Amino acid sequence: DTGVSQDPRHKITKRGQNVTFRCDPISEHNRLYWYRQTLGQGPEFLTYFQNEAQLEKSRLLSDRFSAERPKGSFSTLEIQRTEQGDSAMYLCASKADENQPQHFGDGTRLSIL
């Protein structure tokens, strides 16, 4: 059990560029979550997968945000046409079943120039 892994740890990009983040959950965890955290705030839920099915995506911040989990293992979060307000920490979490805790990765910090 190596924990939830996120890549990259830091991403700096210019406004208007597209960015993609990767999350590798704990092996055999079929539930995967994406959150966004800004300074001084708690994480904000974005989307949720059970295996490869995206069961909740209404909380994605805009249609510029999309997420995939094509084979039910790793997941990617993409932000198109980035804006200054997208600067934040993007966190991924996974868990084994409904009665288990969510385990978080160390996040990807996005900075928009």
Added chain:
Amino acid sequence: KQEVTQIPAALSVPEGENLVLNCSFTDSAIYNLQWFRQDPGKGLTSLLLIQSSQREQTSGRLNASLDKSSGRSTLYIAASQPGDSATYLCAVSGDSGYALNFGKGTSLLVTP
């Protein structure tokens, strides 16, 4: 919409003190409640998970209680140490049991 509030926002105590962090939530129809610790620039570390049917959970020097009817939880830390310095976050999941709604956290500083 579920609102989670944590009081105090910041706390500074000398080493060795026992302390209590408070969390309140507006909708009592929760599935479970989880306490996390977050160190600067890092992700969240799960401390304790309390199911909606439980009243408390303990792990080492940590004890978390849940009073679902009044919408409150407390995290008790015994014999605090400088290594306990971090931000502590409370989060609740609703009936569907998936999305966590977080408070803003309590920033704890334990001084030697």
